[in-house]
Amino acid sequence: MSLSPSLAAQKLTRIQRIRRLPVPGQINVQPGDTVTAETIVATAELPGDVFVARIAETVGLEPREVSETLTKQVGDPVIAGELLFQHHAFFGFIKCEYRSPVSGQVELIVPDTGHMVIRGEPRKLQLSAYLGGQVNRVAENREVVIETTGAFLQGVLGVGGEACGTLEILPAEPYENLKLAHLPQSSQGKILVGGTAPSHAVLERLAAEGARGLVVGSIADDVLTGFLSYELQAALTGSETVPFTLILTEGFGNIPMKLSVMTTLLPLAGKEAAINGRTQVRAGAVRPELIVPYKPEEPYDSTPLATESSLYVAQTVRLVRAPYLGRQGEIIELPEAPHTLPNGVTCRVAQVALDDGELVTVPRANLEI
């Protein structure tokens, strides 16, 4: 049974996110607490940077000579400029000394080399909730699970990490190139959605105004290179230094944003949203996301959509590879036996009726639900 991937665009679903510290720390919330996206749910101290003081080489003495007469021991605090070693020779006329260039704590002394390892001051880490919702559970002084209900959207590629802001839907059709004229008077603190293929000028203006995020259908690769200040070489993102988080729903080029994005998000304009551009395209893929928490007024189906499911006749699908990239259609037939395409490639295919009526035969691997 072959499964086809899908990128979610769900109007209302239950969403959980695990907030995990890289090292054990302090959890500041309890199960049942209500949090906003900015609530600091956990804190930790990360080990400071290490400095290896090469005392023996610096003062020009044997390692053993140095190790036996250091002024500090393992565990002692050190202040930058503090004397760590001093040696007098030739009746005190020659003095050599070594002063610590950093503050921290002595972690290790190695007699064989005459080195002292000093660990710098710890760095404080504050972990936010990222989502407005409720604390579902906490674990091991490292983990907090936040749960909420709301709209959930995935893109195909993102850059930039977590951010939150006010959702605004731009007055650009899904197939329209996003231009300056589509932007609001101020984009500060906002996550904007709409259009495709934004220009350099659009991204520059959003950066200057303090936008938090932008979701578009596609982008020209040179525009993305300008945004990142380097060429993207792999779909492994999330830690770039960018002025705001950017998510593409379709890919590269000039591809219309899929309509389901707009229909899902349009009623939610003005609400607080969370965006994360982190992308990892491997087995167990991670795709960028936009989440708009809200409480439903009526009962709803909380079952998350499967990230993969099998194809069936009459199913609506998107074609995700040239020459039909971005087109939508309906499956007419799913032949069992592999089929040889005109280019000689043999694979399992689907016959799809595109939205303009054209009938095409495409690899099943090129379909997205």
Add this chain to the structure above:
Amino acid sequence: MGANPDQILVGIEMLKASRILITDCGSTTTKALLFEHQGGSWRLVGSGDAPTTVEAPVADVTVGVVNATREIEETTGIRLFSSTQMQGQNPFLPPGNNGYQESSPRQGIDAFISTSSAGGGLQMAVAGLVREMSAESAQRSALGAGAIVLDVFATDDGREDHDKIQAIRELRPDILLLSGGIDGGAEEQVIDMAETILAAAPEPRFGNTISLPVIYAGNSACAQKVADILATEAHVEIVSNVRPDVLEENLGPAREAIHDLFLSHVMSHSPGYGTLLGWTKLPIIPTPAAVGHMIEVYAKKTNSQVLAVDIGGATTDIFSVCRDLDNALVFNRSVSANLGMSYSIGYVLKEVGVESIMRWLPFTISVQDLRHRLCNKMVRPTTIPSDFTELLIEQAVSREALNLALRHHRALAVGIGGNAEKRGIADMFRQSRHRRELVDMQSLDLIIGAGGVISHAPSRMSALLMLLDGFQPEGITELAVDSVFMLPHLGILAQLDEAASAELFDSACLIPLGVTIAPSFRNINAGRVLARALVNTSSERSPITVDIIAGVITKVQGLEGQECIVEVEPASKRVNVGGGPGKKVSKRCRIGICGLILDGRNRPLEHPRNPSERVFYQQRVFSELGLPYE
């Protein structure tokens, strides 16, 4: 944890075995192959694929193994699974009707074995003192064990201590291999490197509560001091020095330790592998180690120089078995972890530039269109090219990836001199003159291609042309392809039964593509005769005489599938066909399904600068070889 010794079939028992199931758990796909011994020979009777399930949400590798094996059941009708399966227990039926109600002439298996590169495979960091000596030897040892080497640290790698510490901390390798100092040589610097590792407090990739396995393979005099320094942060194994002397390399012990630690520390903590180990007759080994073993065994058995490539979605592995100065066949492996056809396609584009890819295309395309197509493949790596444009673009990228990966491999596959004379410390820094590249493109006997873009190319001729354009061999070379990427399976089978593995390699795995004659030459105009080849086949037909023409590539019809002796005589001293300038060469070859290819395009391959002329040139190449392009 590990395979029960009582369950391991030794070679003599294997002679009675009739059916073996072998899986390879790749990073994306788990592939199962079923081999059967019937009528005095081994053959492949079934295959099945399924997505690898080592990562969330399934997080159990055995699920993918079972799914792939079920496909074999469905397509062959051979019952492989017990009707009563308990969670975690070995699900496979033994041969015969034990416990199975309905009689069936073919059911069950005698053995199940497996390889794996799931979860990204074995990822290592290596450290040594001198980059081109101990660090490089450590790197070769790790690569030979089937690892991806994430980083190589050395005292002369140009990085400050704090940069090294930060880099080690961020790496999260499975295993760290520390070398450095010839026996009787430097000690302080080795201990210094150990301190750096201690300060970095590296964490292993899997499992936050387990210590990082560290293998120490450096100066034996400071082995215990290094182990003491690292004791609080790592699990340290001490093995023999990988570089006991400037001109001596000893990679075996470190390689063995890597295999053992891979099993005990890495695989045992990967989701589902503990269960899988209980099913297998042999320890699970990394996929590239199995492939490399197969290539090495074949090359040494046939006494030939072999170059093999596995070009995948994320990485390109190259294996070579080539002669050193003492005429011994030496195995080497490199992995270009940033060169691949889908996940890493962006790296290839960045490394070579869009013009290098466009030069292989027999049609015109804008720079931006090409870049967008490649970027879209990068973000949707599992899609398939459905028209000629997409297919030929992918094949163009593969040529550049092969070329780059070969350059990387040739820089690593070096001999360190055949002279056992001992040298001092000062010579360490001059030892580069004793490093000799082992891969000689004029001396290769066989090139083997594997990996989706090559193995699944629509025509075998397009697979041959990718290898020819990518590697650009010279002289007389046979080219072949791994039919269904069976090399990992046969590599581990060789550990159980080398004869069965060799038999299947010849009969089912290797598909001979063709033989190429490619002279290298200088100052000869296009259209002139470079060399004349006399082809004597084993059939009763008269020998064939053909000319290799400068600037022209062509195929000689009618020799497909023939064993023959090819004699090539250069037309002048400015032409080399593998035996030296102007020297005649004779070689026995097996001509595959693509026939005999006469390649008069000089090395390195160059294309017309003018875009229209370049497109026309490539169209002519395709037409000469009978390849469609629209």
